[in-house]
Amino acid sequence: MLKKVFIWGIALFGMTAISSNVSASAASDVCSVATVAESLEGNYQGNLIRVYMNGEKNPVYGKVANVTDNGDGTVNIHIDSFKIGSMPGSITVDAMDITVPASGGNFSQTCESAVKLKIGILPLSYDALVEGEITGNYLKFTVTVNTQYSGSLFEAIVTFEGTK
Incomplete structure (x- = not known):
């Protein structure tokens, strides 16, 4: 039982870390486009x-x-x-x-x-x-x-x- 909880915990942590990285990357791209457009x-x-x-x-x-x-x-x-x-x-x-x-x-x-x-x-x-x-x-x-x-x-x- 402890082994299953540990595996689920690692899986949830991994999904959270990946989605945070994707969100940060997407936000960075949006910010970059806005900055370029504004720079004109x-x-x-x-x-x-x-x-x-x-x-x-x-x-x-x-x-x-x-x-x-x-x-x-x-x-x-x-x-x-x-x-x-x-x-x-x-x-x-x-x-x-x-x-x-x-x-x-x-x-x-x-x-x-x-x-x-x-x-x-x-x-x-x-x-x-x-x-x-x-x-x-x-x-x-x-x-x-x-x-x-x-x-x-x-x-x-x-x-x-x-x-x-």
Whole structure:
């Protein structure tokens, strides 16, 4: 009888130790994924290194791209309104729900209403192709808009590069 109790005790101890190890491992994996996703978030200080609107324009320095994690494998990228040259309005980049690998990497997709143009009191929104890479503390992406404005075809390209 004592031998059976001893064997059952060893068996129960073994099962408890194994399940604790599996639980700790699973919790560690979840924590690791959350940490990686959260590490993409933040404010990236940088410049608009390429600006094309009706021809090449001068770079725009001292911009901030804010990246937020949506918790579902997508991020949002936002750049506050800015002006290019003597344009009469301002542009805001607000690219939403961009699918990015959890550890960062390359992305490319069309985002609805990703570029907002405000001329006077008239707000306009345009879909845009947003493609680039985000790894560690580095973010580089290009926003391309091909549309019609006042009956003419219009292409605008802006490339942001920065670090956090």
